[in-house]
Amino acid sequence: MKRNLALIAATGAVLIAVSGCSSAGSSDSQAAASANPAVQKAEKALADIVSGKVLSKGPHGETAAPASSADMTEEEIAKVKALNATAAIAMHYGGNDWATAQIAGLKSEFGKLGIKVIATTDANFKPDQQVSQLETLATQKPDLIVSIPTDPVATESAYEALAAAGIKLVFMDNVPNGMTAGEDYVSVVSADNYGNGVVSAYEMAKAIGGKGKIGVIFHQADFFVTKQRYQGFKETINQEFPDIEIVEETGIAGPDFAGQAQVSAGAMLTKHPDLTGIWAVWDVPAEGVMAAARAAGNTNLKIATEDLGTNVAIALAKDQLIVGLGAQRPFDQGVTEARLGALSLIGKDLPAYVAVPALPVDHSNVLDAWKQVYHADPPASIVDSYKK
Structure with missing residues (x-):
């Protein structure tokens, strides 16, 4: 818990220290942006979010419990190790930085708890x-x-069969319909996805000065957390920034999320030549939006998104196209999931929903944010891209 608070404090210090900085331009333009009431509102809201408050509710309306709910005593760790238990990791999609970090967090913590991972699967978004x-x-x-x-529907019977067989289930992000926490599964862990949507809305508003026409590219699937992101972004823009107009919304279903987002963004830019920005539901679709902007020669487009993947981190480091995002902390989520699963094996009662706070990221703190998200130094491709 102390480590998490230290990370939050460090992030807040970075954000507060750079308050009022614009992505490019002279000191005069920076001062003008800072004097803009919409920019001031966005900056204050982002600083408040750094406090660690979680805005999301769980899949059944549960109030979020903190990750510290999964903290373990030395006695509990010893009991788990004595079990010589086994675990499996079943991903929806493994081909991104987020999934890689979540699996790394899980395996790292399972190793410390003496739990052997016997399989890791990747469904490639196919139920x-x-x-x-x-x-x-x-x-x-x-x-x-x-x-x-x-x-949540197509996989329900398969998960119910696992629960009936006595296998403990801990879910990431999404929960099958008809299953009850504490009975059919242990808990569900996610980032504060609604909060990350809110963060990306404020990052967008800050970047465009609280005024302009924007497009939205959302996830066209019945997926709990990506719907939360979309809701958090859209509700914040509509309620807080009356001079920002969402003129076009397009859903993408995948699995080629970058390619579909590129086509959608290209169509938006053609239809709305005065488009100021585009929001993408996570970093892979945002890569497609960047490709569309470059193809259209629109280097002034402002793109906000979720998740700190390598390519959007490089764009943030270069101060190009991506203006800000709300980041998950997937390594920490994996650690929390592993601990909840371990505690369930020794019969401890656990919260139904655990959420890890949103992390606002922009050009100013992208290098430090990478360390917090992945528990590793940023790769050279990001460091070398950073503008001094």
């Missing part, structure tokens, strides 16, 4: 593929499965 993978995992009889369901 039928995930159902088949879960059926195969059931035959391996792990004590615990940590998983992110691709679809």
